[in-house]
Amino acid sequence: MAITIKSAREIELMRESCRLLAIVHKELEEAIKPGMTTMDIDVMGDGLIRKLGGIPNFKNYQGYPASICTSVNNEVVHGIPSKHRVLQEGDIISLDAGLIYKGYHSDAARTHGVGKISPEAQKLIDVTRQSFFEGVKMAKAGGHLHDISNAIDAYVSGFGYGIVRELIGHGIGTSLHEAPEIPNFAQRRKGPKLAAGMTLAVEPMINMGRADVEWLDDDWTVVTADGSLSAHYENTILITDGEPEILTLY
Numbered sequence: 001m002a003i004t005i006k007s008a009r010e011i012e013l014m015r016e017s018c019r020l021l022a023i024v025h026k027e028l029e030e031a032i033k034p035g036m037t038t039m040d041i042d043v044m045g046d047g048l049i050r051k052l053g054g055i056p057n058f059k060n061y062q063g064y065p066a067s068i069c070t071s072v073n074n075e076v077v078h079g080i081p082s083k084h085r086v087l088q089e090g091d092i093i094s095l096d097a098g099l100i101y102k103g104y105h106s107d108a109a110r111t112h113g114v115g116k117i118s119p120e121a122q123k124l125i126d127v128t129r130q131s132f133f134e135g136v137k138m139a140k141a142g143g144h145l146h147d148i149s150n151a152i153d154a155y156v157s158g159f160g161y162g163i164v165r166e167l168i169g170h171g172i173g174t175s176l177h178e179a180p181e182i183p184n185f186a187q188r189r190k191g192p193k194l195a196a197g198m199t200l201a202v203e204p205m206i207n208m209g210r211a212d213v214e215w216l217d218d219d220w221t222v223v224t225a226d227g228s229l230s231a232h233y234e235n236t237i238l239i240t241d242g243e244p245e246i247l248t249l250y
């Protein structure tokens with residue numbers, strides 16, 4: 001599939017979809033506290049998305065049963081919300097959320113600390129976030145897609161963390177997942193040329209230990225193979241002729 005170039009009208013709808021998603025993420029971040037269950041987060045996020053006029057795009061996506069992916073500690077992504085999973089002080093939790101607004105998808109993820117967390121966990125969260133920004137510095141029309149991948153890898157490698165390879169970023173628009181695939185690790189090829197009007201979800205997933213991951217028996221939850229902590233940071237961005245626009249920031 002070719003990479004779609006959004007028209008001015010489509011870009012406006014992407015901006016609005018992403019603006020609404022940013023509101024959802026901000027409210028969820030403010031709500032996170034010890035004693036909450038991951039199901040509480042899903043119920044709140046689902047309600048917010050609908051109140052804002054969006055449709056949760058993860059719900060029932062290939063059978064995924066919830067609106068917000070809640071991944072705690074060694075869970076990398078796609079954790080399934082549960083009323084039995086109670087957040088404890090010191091946990092870290094990755095929230096991945098998305099919505100559809102007037103047919104246009106948005107997608108973003110953040111990792112938050114629950115109460116007071118260790119300096120090591122905070123550093124993992126900070127480096128994961130910064131790796132996104134290092135990658136996105138390269139996201140310019142006329143450049144190549146894998147400039148983003150290479151920049152993320154170059155930054156993260158210096159910390160000795162493991163970059164998840166099995167899961168990657170993606171184009172986004174009238175579908176949640178469009179071309180191109182966006183790896184977060186160094187590539188030998190340049191990849192496709194970037195052009196103004198492309199909308200991309202760039203989403204590094206970084207493990208404190210080894211890069212390897214496994215899937216739990218629920219068929220969704222991805223965990224680190226060595227049990228180490230993992231963080232995720234994702235925004236939907238727009239390629240322009242100048243600096244990229246990060247559409248899901250708050």
Ligand code: MF3
Pocket residue numbers: 057058059061062064069078096097098107108170201
């Ligand atoms: N943000 C995830 C992604 O980019 C979407 C989660 S897929 C779901 O792939 F099925 F878990 F919803």
Ligand code: CO
Pocket residue numbers: 107108169170201203234
């Ligand atoms: Co995504």
